[in-house]
Amino acid sequence: MSIHIYNSLTRKKELFEPYTPGHVQMYVCGPTVYDDAHIGHARSVVVFDMLVRYFKKCDYTVTYIRNFTDIDDKIIQRARALNITTEALAQKYIDAFNRDMDALFVRHPDKEPKATSHISDIIELVETLIQKKHAYVVDGDVYFSVTSFTDYGHLSGRKLEDMAAGARVDIDERKHNPHDFALWKSAKPGEPFWESPWGKGRPGWHIECSAMSMTFLGQSFDIHGGGKDLIFPHHENEIAQSVAANEKPYAKYWVHNGFVNIDREKMSKSLGNVVLIKDLVDQYPPEAIRLLLLSSHYRSPIDFNEQAMHDAVSGLNKLYAALERLEPFTPSDTEAGDLWQRFCVSMNDDFNSAQAIGFLFDAVRYINRCLDESASFNEKDTQNIAQIHADILKIGDVLGLFHQTPAEYADTQQKRLSKGQDAAIEQLIAERIQARKDKNWARADEIRSQLTDMGIMIEDRADGTRWKYMEA
């Protein structure tokens, strides 16, 4: 079984061959913790969570690192506005981030280092770069010299000459080249700082990822991930400073996820259309958010809107309904079945979860048909269905779905949508059940109509009447 990954560095799908066979070392850029996490953060986190889950299912050992950027201009600014320390602000949003991602059933990386916990690693790296003449000191600031690194621009596909034509570079006479970037920034009065050989200051943005990835994964590792927007300048600069310092290849495969748009517009604070995870998980089943996020290929843009979210909830309901029907068929723990095999073929092709989810729904239709057609099964059929049950659960384990039993899911939905009138509803339901017993269809339908107006959906099953809240 071989996995192919699209590598942003080569712009091709490549066979995945980790440095150490059977071991995946992966570093993903985490959030700058100065505000609540939004759906865009969720996409990146969920996509790489899926990668890790899949690698593990394929029997790889995975070392997964995701950082928190807990010191930068925005954090300083925000902390000042709130009159709290940068540490307090960062911790507040680290906690918020973890809460949100836990709600989305995201597994924690093996390490979640903070930039400020690795100041000495960062200083050491900057010193190496100065020694090797890739960086220079000006008034307590340290800059990386882009012209000292011949491969600069490789990842993002740009040339320094072309970029110079662009107007949007700040003019700073002290820099040797306008594209030289800060490795270390001297502290202005009132700013938080750490002592360094160049005076009081703090790390630049890019250097922390180089330092932390090296600390935990070594100088060369397998996968470096993040949002597409990080390709330039962040990842370009990371490569430059890491390769310049180590004189060894940095990450082998660069994986970048696409953006989430909101109603066909870019999500941004200025447009005021930022969708926060904490709001979303109140409104929708968290797994529906995952399903939506994974229903498009990870490199494609996703348009997030109410309709898309609604579709995802419908899909998730269908999957859980099927799982409930499958409960009598205890999942077999034998070899993986055809469904799992097909799932893997899609996932092996650059993690095509969109196609893979198609197979999941194929399987659901198949088992629904089987269960509709017959009430009793011979041993062979039973085994077949149990196998599909096992495969569906295994797929769910990779996509991060089905963390609940169907009953728990229904219950959670109920609680989420409940408007505190459950008792009144139960009473109407009981009355309707009696009316149906009496074959008083007019009364039964009248009650159903009344419940529909209250947002209640009724299902009269062979084993009794059920009701649930309809999605808003």
Place this chain on the structure above:
RNA sequence: GGCGGCAUAGCCAAGUGGUAAGGCAGCGGUCUGCAAAACCGUUAUUCUCCGGUUCAAAUCCGGAUGCCGCCUCCA
């Protein structure tokens, strides 16, 4: 100005040379007292448009149009 991406049904979305997955919505049917759920059938003779290569193109090449991203903090 430089670099890159995308265009597939009412909506969402796979498919990168062999004759259009899947989801949501709709319609017809089975089931049901009637519904709901589920299932069956149906919904793109065609993949933005125009050329080219090929026995064969949604897929490759050239061109046009439209949309979007990055180049500034950004997942």
